[in-house]
Amino acid sequence: MRNRMAFPRDGRDWDDLSHDLQARKAEDVDWKNGRVPLYVFHNDADTLEVGRQAFMAYFSENALGRKRAFLSVASMEREVLDYGLSLMSAPPQAEGVFTSGGSESILIAMKAARDAWRAEGGETRPNIVTCITVHPAFDKAADLMDFEIRRTPSRADGRADPDAMRGHIDAATMAIVGSAPCFPHGVIDPIEDLSALALDTGTWLHVDACVGGWMAPFFTLNGRPTPSFDFRYDGVRSISADLHKFGFCPKPASTVFFRDRADADRATFVADTWPNGRFETSTLVGTRPGGAVAGAWAVLNHLGQTGYCDAARRLAEMVDAYVAGITAIDGLEMVADPDLSIINFTSRTVDMALVAEEMSARGWLVGMTRAPIGLHAMMSLFHAPVIDQYLADLTAAVDAARAQEGRNSTMKATY
């Protein structure tokens, strides 16, 4: 049995607490030095500081009350959503919602899709048709809203297979989904083809651009060929895009955009039943941090298009250097050529689970994929300064794995 901590009797002052926090942090993986391949995102020290200061300036304000009390939060939120709508080539009647994360953006889009499907007469238990690679937030949405999720195999290049998806679409299909990029292999699905499929079958197409939404457009602006995924394709009806990933904004912050304001309205929840009158939110959560809105607004304005293009250039150079270094190691190959900054590599000659174990022993938190068994990283600019160390350790890990051929590793892929 675990020893339960007693509720503290007397209070402690900040000095004492702050020492305690520092000591606790020492137990964490050294993420600031690039040892963690997901969860934290970084551009540079200035961007971090701008986001932090803006967040702290709105530390107490509650974005739930932005329309009545904190009008400044509402105006910043409006501007952030407008920037996003422009970035996504959204038509004039489009609208967005500021949320607390990618999962929430996806849940809201799926609720809107379900309500649209019902409005068109759908009565049975609906389903969505996706590629195997879509984020588990879609399974969460399926569980919460009781619909079925049909995952289909990806193509050899790691991208969604529109033909395979077509075979699973039926009268109960309320939406199909593509990713930009998908988390497992880091490639952008063929959104133009999925858009044609959606128009042809009369289904809602959601594009999950949680990773790429606020960054891929700047890769394109820099002249690096990156597949398009946005509202320029008529079948795209909603897009999720995380500010707190490659927008480099403070957590928790994400956006979801709808081609039509009427669909954004479907995402809105209204209750008019209790003693305090009408209650309306577009988010799943009620109270949410004003700091997240201020932080996003400040970071977007601090960087501007020039700053994001510069970040995109540095990210792309770093990813290219990692890919070149990894593929130069005998036996390693990419699962797919990354479209953005997620890398996934495997081997036909070395047991990648053993490589993962060896990397772990060298102090790297290892991301893995199961099929094929490979190593995985969602890289940000924390990883730029440690590339030589990473590649040296990876070379040694591959050698060590070869020397132990046949031994079973206990390393498993977990997010």
Ligand SMILES: *Cc1c(COP(=O)(O)O)cnc(C)c1O
């Ligand atoms: C991170 C991620 C999400 C979910 O975002 P959270 O902010 O963690 O809820 C959705 N889709 C993809 C592709 C992601 O990488």
